[in-house]
Amino acid sequence: QKEVEQDPGPLSVPEGAIVSLNCTYSNSAFQYFMWYRQYSRKGPELLMYTYSSGNKEDGRFTAQVDKSSKYISLFIRDSQPSDSATYLCAMSAEAAGNKLTFGGGTRVLVKP
Amino acid sequence: SQTIHQWPATLVQPVGSPLSLECTVEGTSNPNLYWYRQAAGRGLQLLFYSVGIGQISSEVPQNLSASRPQDRQFILSSKKLLLSDSGFYLCAWSNPGAINTIYFGEGSWLTVV
Numbered sequence: 001q002k003e004v005e006q007d008p009g010p011l012s013v014p015e016g017a018i019v020s021l022n023c024t025y026s027n028s029a030f031q032y033f034m035w036y037r038q039y040s041r042k043g044p045e046l047l048m049y050t051y052s053s054g055n056k057e058d059g060r061f062t063a064q065v066d067k068s069s070k071y072i073s074l075f076i077r078d079s080q081p082s083d084s085a086t087y088l089c090a091m092s093a094e095a096a097g098n099k100l101t102f103g104g105g106t107r108v109l110v111k112p
Numbered sequence: 113s114q115t116i117h118q119w120p121a122t123l124v125q126p127v128g129s130p131l132s133l134e135c136t137v138e139g140t141s142n143p144n145l146y147w148y149r150q151a152a153g154r155g156l157q158l159l160f161y162s163v164g165i166g167q168i169s170s171e172v173p174q175n176l177s178a179s180r181p182q183d184r185q186f187i188l189s190s191k192k193l194l195l196s197d198s199g200f201y202l203c204a205w206s207n208p209g210a211i212n213t214i215y216f217g218e219g220s221w222l223t224v225v
Contacts, residue, residue: 041219043202043204043218090214099171100214
């Protein structure tokens with residue numbers, strides 16, 4: 001079993017819809033949770049990070065962490081074709097130093 | 113502002129040939145530096161990380177090596193490439209102690225033929 005599980009997709013939605021992405025994990029020591037966006041043949045770009053449980057909102061993006069369920073989510077409101085990309089979740093435990101554990105990524109297609 | 117440069121962007125190398133990928137970071141001092149590999153359709157795998165000049169930690173035993181000859185320079189090398197070394201290689205940096213903010217370069221596509 002992988003330490004971080006993420007549905008590879010693709011997830012296809014019409015423009016303007018809400019995109020819902022999630023990751024599950026098995027390591028209860030994870031404290032820091034991040035979402036990255038990666039366009040085709042480009043490096044990942046940090047979108048959001050949260051510490052421990054709770055919600056965080058930044059513009060059209062909302063990240064949620066439920067540590068009791070070992071489940072994190074990213075919601076994209078009013079999706080645009082430019083949101084078409086692969087979204088990677090990543091997480092880290094304090095004791096792990098500078099090491100992030102990544103999910104495999106979910107490919108998202110927003111159709112005009 | 114900080115920037116990260118990685119090159120070459122694309123390369124095709126024969127099996128058994130050497131490899132050198134280079135990465136530099138500008139606008140920061142004493143960054144933590146990382147090399148990741150992303151195989152097709154798979155997540156990112158940490159290969160090496162460095163917290164200072166000459167300090168390299170290897171995460172995955174393989175025929176790759178890394179060096180940090182200068183504070184903001186990180187090099188990924190191989191003496192003899194294998195077919196399995198093909199993939200997307202990403203250099204990344206973070207501020208010391210900031211494990212929740214790692215920034216990636218544009219990546220290098222390596223195809224071993």
